Each structure stands twice: as structure tokens, then as C-alpha cells.
Amino acid sequence: MCIAGLALAATAPAHAALPTPISAATARSYLAGMTATAETHGDSYDRDLFPTWITISGTCDTREWILKRDGAGVTTNSACTATSGTWTSAYDNVVTTNPSTFDIDHLVPLSEAWASGAWAWTTTRRRTFANDVNDPQLIAVSASSNRSKGDRDPAEWLPQTSYRCTYARAWVQVKHDYALTVDSTEKNTLTTILNAC
Structure with a gap:
């Protein structure tokens, strides 16, 4: 087990836990x-422009790091791969003990970021965005919910009702921190959600 895994396993929450997003008032x-x-620039998006799953700590890449953070009772092998634990998807409340059935979702999808301003970024900045474990941008969720969401913004897709306030707060924080734009329907939807938080 990697050193980071030892530290995270001891404090792992019972369900997916983003870094705490900004308050609803701040959002x-x-x-x-x-x-x-x-x-803009949606037609020129290419996922390869966002290098993903870089090494975060020791032998742990971004996916493995998030799986440890978001699981409960997670143990790993010497390659930092999760071998046991329990994960609960905040998007749809699906529970698993098999991490291969969960995806690591980019809360603000990479193509959404691209069309909202990341088209003008350097590769280094896009790598940082795609592997950001400090902002509320990456979360372990069920593969089915991640595929359902796809590249859609909050005007087109939302998680279960109980998670929408957290989701909206996190979405606005990530867009703000990376100086990304919002379109009108996205802004209207987020405003409605946040006004009810």
C-alpha cells in the first residue's frame, strides 16, 4: 500500500466526499x-488534449487516489490499486464493493471546460484541471450515472435531488477557480438550484 493510501484509508468517509465546496451564498x-x-470551439475538442490519471503520490495515480479518498475501509496493494472497500455514488446512491464498476467523474466535464475557455489553455493547465484533487472537481461515482451524465452541464443533467446543492456549489467553484464561462441556460439552472440551498 502506498503511503498516501495509508493516510487516506484511516479517514475515508462512508461515501464519496469532494473537497468541501464553497457555501451556497458564496456560490x-x-x-x-x-x-x-x-x-465556443466545441467542434475542436479532443479528450487527448487533457492528459489524465497522472501520478499524484508514490505509485498512486489520480484514479486510485480518488478511489481511496471516496471509499470506506479501502485497502490497496503495492501498486496502489484498491483491493477492497465500499463506495457509494453521490449521484445516484449506488453502492459497490467492486471499484471497477465506478468511474472517476470530472464534475465539470472536460469538453464543457474546453467550450467554456479551456481551448485557450496550455497543455499544462489542462493536465492540472483534469487531475485536480484539491478543487471539488473529481468524484468516484457509479459508471451508469457517469455515462448518463456524459458531457452535459446542469441545465441538461443533474444528480439525485439530495446532492444537487452540493453539485451546484462545486460546479460554480470549479468554473470560478479556473475562470471558465457559463452559458445562459446553465447559469439560470444553477441560480434556481442555489436559491433553494
Whole structure:
């Protein structure tokens, strides 16, 4: 087991736990300051422009790091691969003891980021975004919910009702921290959610 895994396993939550997003009040303030802007450059998106699953600590890559953070009772082998544990998907409440059935979701999808301004970034910045374990951007969720979400923004897809406030707060924080734009329907949907938080 890698050193990071030892530390994380001892404090792992019972379900997926993003780094705590900004408060609803802060999210409302950030969102109000974002001018609704049409997305651009969507046709030129290529996932390979966002290098993913880099080494985060020791032998642990981004996926393995998030699986340990978001699981309960997680143990790993010498390659830092999770061998046991329990994971609960915040998007749809699916529970598993088989991490291969879970995906690591980019809360703000890579193609959404691209069309919201990441098309102008350097590869280094896109790598940072795609592997960000400090902002509330990566979360272990059921593969079915991740595939259902795809590349859609909150105007087109939302997780289960009980998680929507957290999701909206995290979405706005990531967009704010990376100076990404929001389109009008996305902004309206997020405003409605956050006003009810």
C-alpha cells in the first residue's frame, strides 16, 4: 500500500466526499458575477488534449487516489490499486464493493471546460484541471450515472435531488477557480438550484 493510501484509508468517509465546496451564498455571489457567454470551439475538442490519471503520490495515480479518498475501509496493494472497500455514488446512491464498476467523474466535464475557455489553455493547465484533487472537481461515482451524465452541464443533467446543492456549489467553484464561462441556460439552472440551498 502506498503511503498516501495509508493516510487516506484511516479517514475515508462512508461515501464519496469532494473537497468541501464553497457555501451556497458564496456560490450565488460568484455566479451572479459571471456574464452568460455562449460556448465556443466545441467542434475542436479532443479528450487527448487533457492528459489524465497522472501520478499524484508514490505509485498512486489520480484514479486510485480518488478511489481511496471516496471509499470506506479501502485497502490497496503495492501498486496502489484498491483491493477492497465500499463506495457509494453521490449521484445516484449506488453502492459497490467492486471499484471497477465506478468511474472517476470530472464534475465539470472536460469538453464543457474546453467550450467554456479551456481551448485557450496550455497543455499544462489542462493536465492540472483534469487531475485536480484539491478543487471539488473529481468524484468516484457509479459508471451508469457517469455515462448518463456524459458531457452535459446542469441545465441538461443533474444528480439525485439530495446532492444537487452540493453539485451546484462545486460546479460554480470549479468554473470560478479556473475562470471558465457559463452559458445562459446553465447559469439560470444553477441560480434556481442555489436559491433553494
